[in-house]
Amino acid sequence: MKEVERIVDAGSVDYIVIESSGISEPVPVAQTFTYIDEETGIDLTKKCKLDTMVTVVDANRFWEDYASGESLLDRKEGTDESDTREISDLLVDQIEFANVIILNKVEMLQKVDLDELVQFMRKLNSDATILPTSFSNVELSTILQTEKFDFEKVSQYAGWIKELNEEHTPETEEYGVSSFVYRSRKPFHPERLMNWLEDWPTDVVRAKGFIWVASRNNMAGLISQSGSLVTIQGAGEWVAAYPEDERKQTLLEDPELQEKWDPKFGDRMTELVFIGIDMDHKEVKDSLDKCLLTDKEMTQDWSTLYDPLPQYIEA
């Protein structure tokens, strides 16, 4: 950040290309150009603007890395001993938060494999321009001076967010890549959900979304799966659990919330996006339905249910 400021202050620079290290996350980099840095007081927003966020994906190694189940530490690439980040998570973060995805080394892939990978990239990020390349040979105009970067917009590019917020456009299932949203107005039984998570369907390659678990009736959960990693964290209180005045006020101010408000359960619901390859939608849906509370359980005390799920920790 200091270096960028120094270069800009020195003058006569039109454009700076920054190559982040392969293990860096794109969001903090983008934040540096979008907000004042409180620690140093440096405000790059007054001096320059982020033009394009480019992610280069090694097409030849993608699935191997994605499915490796390895962390950066396993690869001895972590920043230090406490760096527990997983490779698959990092790959997804880098792909979801990009304006341009350069899919490189494509000459090493069979056409069907390349087509499948392009489809998957599109599912992860439907707004980015995807450029299949060899030796990252691209027209410079596709990555320089595109004026594509907008922090708020890119934050909404992730396929799972799109799928939750917008109507699903049925895909051509030519390459076997498909997605759907699992929705339920009944809560999960914690133990049955835990068993399901531990027996994750192999045809689901990316999933993310919000869950309602009966034994945690006031808190929303967020599940994210990438590769062989599944994480659960807290996603704040359901509005339905707010004190009455606050709940009414929040509802008044939010027409979207009003639309999905259930008379009995309010905004409590499960909305999980699944992206898969040759995915059996019905099997995923039916097996999850079996994890929901039964009609009998719906009338019982939910707080006493055995709950082996990891604790919700706020992100």
Ligand SMILES: Nc1nc2c(ncn2[C@@H]2O[C@H](COP(=O)(O)OP(=O)(O)OP(=O)(O)O)[C@@H](O)[C@H]2O)c(=O)[nH]1
């Ligand atoms: N076959 C093939 N090889 C490539 C292609 N692109 C790059 N390479 C080779 O892959 C190797 C790594 O390339 P680099 O450009 O150093 O990759 P990098 O990821 O930037 O590496 P670091 O800067 O060390 O992180 C080199 O031997 C390149 O010649 C490609 O499209 N096809």
